[in-house]
Amino acid sequence: MKTTPRGRFITFEGIDGAGKSTQIARLADALRARGLEVLRTREPGGTELGEKLRDLLLDMAMHVDTEAMLMFAARREHLAAVIEPALAAGAWVLSDRFTDATYAYQVGGHGLAAARCDALEAWVHPGFSPDLTFLFDLPSAVAAARVAATGADPDRFERERRDFFERVRAAYLERARREPGRFRVLDATRPPDGIAADVAAGLAEKAWL
Numbered sequence: 001m002k003t004t005p006r007g008r009f010i011t012f013e014g015i016d017g018a019g020k021s022t023q024i025a026r027l028a029d030a031l032r033a034r035g036l037e038v039l040r041t042r043e044p045g046g047t048e049l050g051e052k053l054r055d056l057l058l059d060m061a062m063h064v065d066t067e068a069m070l071m072f073a074a075r076r077e078h079l080a081a082v083i084e085p086a087l088a089a090g091a092w093v094l095s096d097r098f099t100d101a102t103y104a105y106q107v108g109g110h111g112l113a114a115a116r117c118d119a120l121e122a123w124v125h126p127g128f129s130p131d132l133t134f135l136f137d138l139p140s141a142v143a144a145a146r147v148a149a150t151g152a153d154p155d156r157f158e159r160e161r162r163d164f165f166e167r168v169r170a171a172y173l174e175r176a177r178r179e180p181g182r183f184r185v186l187d188a189t190r191p192p193d194g195i196a197a198d199v200a201a202g203l204a205e206k207a208w209l
């Protein structure tokens with residue numbers, strides 16, 4: 001009997017305003033054009049419950065432990081209901097953020113003890129991590145200007161101060177340094193076509209296609 005090969009789990013990370021959404025859309029189109037099944041999703045969110053938790057997380061002030069637990073609660077649901085079934089069915093799952101974001105924002109940005117994040121990760125997805133993570137790296141001042149230029153009302157995280165985003169950025173870069181095989185760090189100040197080429201090169205290196 002022929003078994004379906006497991007899909008690939010690719011995540012996109014970076015501070016707010018890094019330009020992930022455009023690149024996720026472009027990669028999804030490129031993969032679909034090659035006949036691959038692609039699922040685009042995001043965190044917090046990705047399920048009906050997760051989207052409700054997202055609304056709370058982006059809007060209400062809360063203790064950092066609560067914030068981390070809700071992020072992982074949404075993630076548990078996301079994995080069980082969406083990510084795991086899609087991967088098992090052979091789809092490529094492209095997620096706008098995953099657990100690296102909790103290390104960057106809650107641990108790096110809001111001062112959550114890393115051991116608490118480790119414990120939640122070990123509970124929610126032991127032994128599981130993305131196959132590839134693109135980190136969109138850019139200075140917080142450039143990112144803040146991009147967020148402001150959208151004219152949209154900033155959410156609770158986007159209203160944080162510049163030094164918060166520098167801590168988030170540093171936490172992401174540290175994770176990338178520790179796991180060079182999984183991460184591909186992109187210069188997100190480059191024009192969109194250049195970034196798309198970097199994403200394509202990151203995938204080509206993996207020789208999955």
Ligand code: TYD
Pocket residue numbers: 016042043044071096097098099100101102103105106155157158
């Ligand atoms: P994002 O999807 O980038 O927001 P937008 O719709 O504005 O592009 O992410 C939502 C916010 O949630 C973002 O500020 C980062 C934050 N976040 C965390 O703090 N921890 C997490 O674990 C995740 C997944 C996101």
